[in-house]
Amino acid sequence: MKAAIISIGNELLSGLTVDTNAAFLSERLMSVGVATVCGYTVGDDVEMISEAIGNAARHADVILITGGLGPTDDDLTRTALASFLGVELLLDNGLLREIAEFFKKRNYHMADKNRVQAYLPKGASALTNELGTAPGIMAKYQGKTIVCMPGVPYEMKKMFDDSVLSIFAGAERVVISKKLRCFGAGESTVAERLGDLMERGRNPLINCTVDASVITLHIVATADSSDEARAMIAGDETRLRSILGPIVYGVDGETLGGAVGKILASRRKTISVAESCTGGLLAKMLTDTPDSSEYFAYGWVTYCNEAKVSQLGVDGDIIAAHGAVSEPVAAEMAAGARKRGGSDIGIGITGIAGPGGGSEQKPVGLVYICIDLGGESVVKRYVFPHSREKVRLRSALTALDLLRHRLHD
Amino acid sequence: MKAAIISIGNELLSGLTVDTNAAFLSERLMSVGVATVCGYTVGDDVEMISEAIGNAARHADVILITGGLGPTDDDLTRTALASFLGVELLLDNGLLREIAEFFKKRNYHMADKNRVQAYLPKGASALTNELGTAPGIMAKYQGKTIVCMPGVPYEMKKMFDDSVLSIFAGAERVVISKKLRCFGAGESTVAERLGDLMERGRNPLINCTVDASVITLHIVATADSSDEARAMIAGDETRLRSILGPIVYGVDGETLGGAVGKILASRRKTISVAESCTGGLLAKMLTDTPDSSEYFAYGWVTYCNEAKVSQLGVDGDIIAAHGAVSEPVAAEMAAGARKRGGSDIGIGITGIAGPGGGSEQKPVGLVYICIDLGGESVVKRYVFPHSREKVRLRSALTALDLLRHRLHD
Numbered sequence: 096m097k098a099a100i101i102s103i104g105n106e107l108l109s110g111l112t113v114d115t116n117a118a119f120l121s122e123r124l125m126s127v128g129v130a131t132v133c134g135y136t137v138g139d140d141v142e143m144i145s146e147a148i149g150n151a152a153r154h155a156d157v158i159l160i161t162g163g164l165g166p167t168d169d170d171l172t173r174t175a176l177a178s179f180l181g182v183e184l185l186l187d188n189g190l191l192r193e194i195a196e197f198f199k200k201r202n203y204h205m206a207d208k209n210r211v212q213a214y215l216p217k218g219a220s221a222l223t224n225e226l227g228t229a230p231g232i233m234a235k236y237q238g239k240t241i242v243c244m245p246g247v248p249y250e251m252k253k254m255f256d257d258s259v260l261s262i263f264a265g266a267e268r269v270v271i272s273k274k275l276r277c278f279g280a281g282e283s284t285v286a287e288r289l290g291d292l293m294e295r296g297r298n299p300l301i302n303c304t305v306d307a308s309v310i311t312l313h314i315v316a317t318a319d320s321s322d323e324a325r326a327m328i329a330g331d332e333t334r335l336r337s338i339l340g341p342i343v344y345g346v347d348g349e350t351l352g353g354a355v356g357k358i359l360a361s362r363r364k365t366i367s368v369a370e371s372c373t374g375g376l377l378a379k380m381l382t383d384t385p386d387s388s389e390y391f392a393y394g395w396v397t398y399c400n401e402a403k404v405s406q407l408g409v410d411g412d413i414i415a416a417h418g419a420v421s422e423p424v425a426a427e428m429a430a431g432a433r434k435r436g437g438s439d440i441g442i443g444i445t446g447i448a449g450p451g452g453g454s455e456q457k458p459v460g461l462v463y464i465c466i467d468l469g470g471e472s473v474v475k476r477y478v479f480p481h482s483r484e485k486v487r488l489r490s491a492l493t494a495l496d497l498l499r500h501r502l503h504d
Numbered sequence: 505m506k507a508a509i510i511s512i513g514n515e516l517l518s519g520l521t522v523d524t525n526a527a528f529l530s531e532r533l534m535s536v537g538v539a540t541v542c543g544y545t546v547g548d549d550v551e552m553i554s555e556a557i558g559n560a561a562r563h564a565d566v567i568l569i570t571g572g573l574g575p576t577d578d579d580l581t582r583t584a585l586a587s588f589l590g591v592e593l594l595l596d597n598g599l600l601r602e603i604a605e606f607f608k609k610r611n612y613h614m615a616d617k618n619r620v621q622a623y624l625p626k627g628a629s630a631l632t633n634e635l636g637t638a639p640g641i642m643a644k645y646q647g648k649t650i651v652c653m654p655g656v657p658y659e660m661k662k663m664f665d666d667s668v669l670s671i672f673a674g675a676e677r678v679v680i681s682k683k684l685r686c687f688g689a690g691e692s693t694v695a696e697r698l699g700d701l702m703e704r705g706r707n708p709l710i711n712c713t714v715d716a717s718v719i720t721l722h723i724v725a726t727a728d729s730s731d732e733a734r735a736m737i738a739g740d741e742t743r744l745r746s747i748l749g750p751i752v753y754g755v756d757g758e759t760l761g762g763a764v765g766k767i768l769a770s771r772r773k774t775i776s777v778a779e780s781c782t783g784g785l786l787a788k789m790l791t792d793t794p795d796s797s798e799y800f801a802y803g804w805v806t807y808c809n810e811a812k813v814s815q816l817g818v819d820g821d822i823i824a825a826h827g828a829v830s831e832p833v834a835a836e837m838a839a840g841a842r843k844r845g846g847s848d849i850g851i852g853i854t855g856i857a858g859p860g861g862g863s864e865q866k867p868v869g870l871v872y873i874c875i876d877l878g879g880e881s882v883v884k885r886y887v888f889p890h891s892r893e894k895v896r897l898r899s900a901l902t903a904l905d906l907l908r909h910r911l912h913d
Contacts (some may be wrong), residue, residue, distance in 0.1 A: 100545075108540040110531025111711045111722055113524050117545065122519025131517040133552060134545030136509075136526065143542060143563075150559065154552075272518070283637070286576035287615040293577055303576060304515045305656060313520055368805075374791025375784030378805040382783025385859050385892060387807075393815065394805025396777075396787040402802045402845070406815075436811070450794050480610065481635060483794060485658070 144175035162246030367436025407431030553584035571655030776845025802845035816840030
């Protein structure tokens with residue numbers, strides 16, 4: 096079974112609202128084995144809506160529409176659907192009572208405008224909206240199903256889960272997906288290593304996305320049963336892990352900070368961090384995860400030189416000789432964090448996040464990261480490209496990834 | 505002039521990725537008077553991409569395409585565009601050199617797969633991608649302009665602003681927008697206070713969006729000249745500011761951390777912060793802004809009680825008597841940060857971010873925030889709802905906002 100999604104609303108076309116409904120619906124559909132084959136975004140315009148329904152109906156068996164069911168003049172989904180189906184809109188008295196009831200229960204005044212929400216295209220049925228006044232609409236067209244839901248995300252989600260999802264029950268095939276999270280290689284390197292595994296049409300299908308320097312491989316398996324799909328995913332996961340090795344740091348929603356935290360917790364190691372250019376971002380990533388107090392001890396944001404000296408015991412002469420952004424300062428920051436935090440591990444980061452402050456010898460993006468494990472300590476030098484935000488993000492993630500590798504060694 | 509947007513990628517249709525590119529483009533287009541009339545989302549499929557281009561071309565003068573320009577086999581935008589235009593793909597040697605140069609500069613290995621990114625549909629021209637290896641493509645079709653850009657948001661944004669935006673110069677009517685950023689009131693309260701000002705059809709149009717607890721009012725003025733539009737915006741800005749008062753903290757892309765930083769810099773005040781539950785997020789927000797070293801001095805993430813005692817001088821007996829999440833501990837953390845950081849201002853945050861660690865007396869979401877200005881100090885108690893992430897975010901933002909109000913008083 097194939098689905099198409101139509102998102103309606105001028106606010107979506109003016110960029111004022113990001114359409115999160117479509118992603119929600121696609122993910123839900125995939126979980127019951129229905130593939131979304133295309134999406135349309137149109138404004139509050141009867142002709143454009145009708146055209147989108149027509150296009151969608153050529154590709155999909157089910158057409159899910161969100162938005163345009165409100166009581167105001169720019170809500171035209173009802174009218175457009177009736178026009179597409181070639182039928183008239185009829186007042187449904189039962190529906191009108193339900194809407195009136197909704198207002199009464201909440202002691203709200205029902206505006207005359209709300210009456211329009213009780214109209215349905217002839218032959219269509221209503222879907223209950225427990226959280227708002229706009230009922231949904233379900234209609235049939237040439238053996239296909241057209242469903243209209245409100246645009247307000249929480250109303251739409253409840254209506255979809257309560258009244259729409261069940262129409263897909265017994266969809267022939269099951270689709271299950273799993274994500275492998277990777278850090279430490281570019282997208283093209285990953286793709287090259289995977290080779291034929293990423294071929295289109297392959298089952299499981301392997302897709303690759305990149306967000307904030309983290310590469311995610313989506314393994315999407317289609318099968319007759321969920322057991323079979325899960326077995327296919329397990330096979331591919333093993334295959335991908337053996338090809339990609341240590342760049343895979345976790346699965347599904349796992350963050351790099353969470354993955355490092357898990358290793359620290361399992362080994363009963365504690366960590367303290369000293370940050371300059373990342374300004375607290377590394378500590379934030381390490382404490383994003385619940386129960387991070389098990390392993391996270393102390394964090395220092397030592398932005399100025401005096402802070403590095405007074406809080407971490409960095410030698411002022413070393414700063415004077417090498418500059419604050421230097422290998423020995425990173426090493427002393429990490430050692431100071433480890434010792435003063437009474438932790439097993441210390442991390443020190445010092446760098447130039449920019450946009451100002453760079454020089455020929457020390458350009459913007461230059462960052463030194465030290466991982467101090469007590470007995471051993473390593474400092475690495477990087478020049479990260481791009482903006483202040485990216486330099487800070489890459490620095491913190493790279494520190495986490497360096498630590499992950501040291502802990503695995 | 506009318507535009508259509510095509511977003512390409514299986515990840516968009518599987519719900520794995522929310523399409524934020526389309527909203528960015530629509531907003532930018534609106535700012536130069538170009539209306540987006542429709543949007544299409546299609547997977548990595550040559551036929552579906554071609555069909556979308558054809559549909560888009562029937563409604564729009566400019567077709568903006570994002571995604572599918574990567575080096576892997578699922579990147580099919582180049583092929584689909586060539587097929588739509590009925591031309592072949594040709595290797596552009598200059599482009600190949602640029603891509604090779606991109607890798608060389610960064611000391612990265614260029615995979616063979618990347619060669620495909622140097623191919624262009626015959627007659628099309630390339631758009632420089634300064635941040636990645638995928639060049640953009642610009643082609644003409646029956647007097648219309650087709651532009652392909654990478655799907656990676658920051659690469660796409662830079663390419664659009666640098667090389668694409670200028671093709672819209674000279675559109676008939678000018679649309680200019682300005683954002684007012686607000687913190688400290690709910691969306692419905694803001695809407696209620698604005699009343700008729702938010703009516704649809706009004707010019708300037710005032711729209712309201714919410715992201716991460718920050719409310720943004722978009723003032724969108726349409727006029728015959730940019731001077732006229734700017735004057736209309738100035739009038740509305742004055743109107744809105746007088747209605748909303750101090751909840752407006754800044755304009756356009758300004759963050760709350762940046763707004764507070766500006767006040768600190770202008771008053772030559774320095775700040776140090778002590779964080780428990782926010783784990784570095786407050787320091788990160790204060791140092792997101794370039795030149796934050798002018799005012800940001802020291803940050804401590806004192807996750808455990810010993811850290812609060814040893815690093816900030818919090819009295820261990822007070823922790824024993826009141827608990828780490830308490831009014832006096834927040835006050836001592838702020839005072840310790842101020843004194844030990846040698847700063848004018850200290851902030852202390854202690855709370856329970858959850859999901860664990862709550863009790864009946866001290867529920868998850870309970871947070872104490874202290875602003876210590878030296879002579880005076882104030883502690884506030886909050887119970888923030890929702891997830892760990894939201895509690896941390898609200899806590900850090902609320903601390904910044906409290907400080908903003910103290911500095912204005």
